[in-house]
Amino acid sequence: MKVTIKYFGLLSEVTKCEEETIDFSKTLISELLEELCIKYPNLINKDFQVAQNQELVSFDTKLLSNELVLLPPFSGG
């Protein structure tokens, strides 16, 4: 299926884009992240969390929506 990946903050500098759509045929978020780390080797040593449907989820969660958001450490306020 087509999955839109969004990158925020430092991560968008690593990927040089704020969002992209890719084809993904597996089931887990961790499997999607493995593919992204092959595409962007510099992602591997970056600290980030992932959100789907606007909630943080663990990497071993099934991808349930066609959008995944990668979020670096929060630094608001």
Add this chain to the structure above:
Amino acid sequence: MSDKKIKSVFIQGAISSEFIGESIAKHQTKISIGAHNIFLGQVRADVIDNKIVAAIEYTAYEDMANAKFHEIREAAFEKFELTCMHIYHSLGTVNAGEICLFVFVSSPHRKAVFDALEFIVEEIKSKVPVFGKEIFEDNSHQWKVNS
């Protein structure tokens, strides 16, 4: 308080002292209030590797951020005896010395506003996806991490 609809807390650029003053003035008609408490987050001119932070440029995952701000509001109304609460956060560039976060809580009594304000600010820092890019005076930058 499910009747409180989700509204955006984001303001483009710095939060002005006029805006803060007007916000306080608007509460003079709410005469059940006996205590206000205000937190103002200000951009600090940190010195990192001999370079001075001139500004912070804020971005956010806005949909999730507004949902999280809403959850924090609901939780605060649930936990503390509050009459009203306002949260504003900057997006875009805020220069050192300018205000980037304004949290304003009001209650009949002081204890509730002291406790609520700390709760709300800590929740914002840890749960809301906002990202600060520290811009140095030489235009280089680094991404801020909350301590």
